[in-house]
Amino acid sequence: MLPNHTPMPETPAMTTSEPPQFYTIRPDERASEAVIRAVTAEEGTEFQLDSPLYDHIEPDALDSLFRSDQERPNRHISVEFDYCGYTVVVSARTVELH
Numbered sequence: 001m002l003p004n005h006t007p008m009p010e011t012p013a014m015t016t017s018e019p020p021q022f023y024t025i026r027p028d029e030r031a032s033e034a035v036i037r038a039v040t041a042e043e044g045t046e047f048q049l050d051s052p053l054y055d056h057i058e059p060d061a062l063d064s065l066f067r068s069d070q071e072r073p074n075r076h077i078s079v080e081f082d083y084c085g086y087t088v089v090v091s092a093r094t095v096e097l098h
Contacts, residue, residue, distance in 0.1 A: 020089075020096040031066040031090050032059035038095045039084050049084060056083045066092055 023038040025031055032053055039049065053059050062079060078091040089096040 020098045023095045023097070025066070025093055025095060030063040031095070032062050034095045035083065035088055035090060038097055039086060039088075042086070042097055043084070051084070053083065057081045062090065066090065
């Protein structure tokens, strides 16, 4: 290990054999809201989120990264994290659940 080198945290692994589920982020919706909507839709109406989104990622930072203004169209980036048993991949227009 190099001096003053901090190892990168382990990245979530997408090991499921099922195809990912895609959800479009609505024009009036924040990215964090789309993540919660997608997980809730996959789990059904009776599903209770086992932990808040902010225990896994900073929602305000996620929303800021993918805000829909013309100054910062972040079309070519994505964020990946684990949440409620899913590997979540958020991009400019979609939420993927693996």
